[in-house]
Amino acid sequence: MGNRATKAGMNREIVRLAVPALGALVAEPLFLIVDAAMVGHLGVAPLAGLGVASAILQTIVGLMVFLAYATTPAVARRFGSGDRRGAVAVGIDGLWLALGIGTVLGVLGFFASPWLVGMFGASAEVAAEASTYLGISMGGLPAMLVVFAATGLLRGMQNTMTPLWIAGVGFAGNALLNWIFMYGLGLGIAGSALGTIIAQWGMVAVYLAVIVRLARRHGAPLRPHRAGLRGSARAGGWLFLRTVSLRAAMLLTVAVATALGTEELAGYQVVFTLFSTAAFALDALAIAAQALIGKHLGAGEADTVRFVLRRTLQWGALFGVVVGGVIAALSGVIGIAFTGDPALAALIQPALLVLAVAQPLAGVVFVLDGVLIGAGDVRYLAITGVVNLACYLPLLWWVVAAGTGGAGGLAWLSAAFFGGYLAARAITLGLRAAGAAWQR
16 A cells, blocks of 8 residues: 555545445435425324334334444455455345344334333324334334345445445335325325335345345355354344444433433434434445455455555544534534524533534544444454443433533533543544454
8 A cells, every 4th residue: 555546546445435325324314204204294193103113113223233234344354355256145144134133023023012112101192103103114124124234245345336226216215105105095104104114125126136146146145054144143243232332322311311301301312413414424434444444354455454444534533523613613503493492502502512522533433433343343342332331321420410400411411422432432442443453
């Protein structure tokens, strides 16, 4: 990686992978926005029911994202080493694992839907709408997980453009089918669920056509292999533990925001929405890092691996500076735009400034996470995920014990998460990346 032309080519590779990945990532929330907009015209109860059902579905699906993250590095390693047949084969094993997990969860979720909805304590009318949507949507859960694994396979093959096109077509099909079933056939919220699962299985069909063609081109078998399934499950198990620790940190933060008060909770929702939006671009950069790190480790190109690490870290930090500057500059009006309430906007502003200052740190954390996932260093990520959560708990306890409400309380809570928790992640990830053990 010593000459300028080679470095410029690697820069283009990062952009080539990251930009389509960003588009595909944005498609997921668009599914939810379209559903919410259409269901909202049915009335308050259906919209509230959708909110409850979506919270359950997003929790389940969010915990299963390891199916993509485990598949990408496994495929990329073999791709980089020149073993195209093995790369496709291990990706297909990931598809079978996703289908098996999705089927089990879908069946269990269908029967458990009323109980899951009941945990939210909604009114009978809202619970009925939520149970209808959730029960039907469980039929699409296997499809969602297969899409995760298929996306991971193509990312490992250094292809993020095909997932973008499939996500775009799926988004358009979802909107059209929802309109037909909900309004054309008068099926209400059930029509929204039906339209969505048909779109999801349609995406699976397109992915399978692409992957079958890949398998034939490289002579890879379509049947699952016990060793491949076992390897995918082992890596996925560690990544599942990592994801659980992340989700636990987020849920505990929401719980503390709730304890601070209704206005503080509403304010935190605005702040966290901005954090999540900025995270899409950082996730896209992390996905590019996953694919490239796996590929060049497989090829034994240590210098290139270090270059990808340095360059993606630089871009992650730079993006954080830019986004942080924008958030800081607009911190006085963001609250007004979201709520229209000057008092609530004033309450939010200090927390927004904390978020702005933390953005470069967030950029570094997201990229380091992607680098170590791409290296297959999943055991370390899982263990340190638990350590980071343990470090974060005393900060949350202090926020609660201090009893500070209003703008100060929300600012301290934001500092605990965006400063303390992200700093713990940056330290544990940075120490690992500084060494060579992850470059196995």
